[in-house]
Amino acid sequence: SFQETNQLSSNTFSLQQNRPNPFKGETVIEFMLPNAKKAKLSIQDMTGRIIKVIEGNFQQGKNQVTLKSGDFPSTGIYLYTLRTEDLTATKKIILSETVNRR
Secondary structure, three states: OOOOOOOHHHHOOEEOOOEOOOEOOEEEEEEEEOOOEEEEEEEEEOOOOEEEEEEEEEOOEEEEEEEEHHHOOOOEEEEEEEEOOOOEEEEEEEEOOOOOOO
16 A cells, blocks of 8 residues: 655644634635545534534545535534544534624
8 A cells, every 4th residue: 555654744633623713604624634534524513413414535634624604503603523433533613793694
């Protein structure tokens, strides 16, 4: 199997803080995987209710997912968790005031 020895970053698991944060409109979550694998990104509110799940086969190295304010029921603080079969990471995401949702 092919391994890049000079790039430590492509061999690590990490979940980045979404940018921008707080956000309105849309935000991007980047994460690194040590190898291509199935991963699940789930967004939940502060009561633990899951509001969105993005699941798929992601590539080794850098991946990114874009979320839109319409993916969230209301403004406020949420958590996003990236899970693979052996690793988990969680960060906080803040949706700030947006145009009225009427």
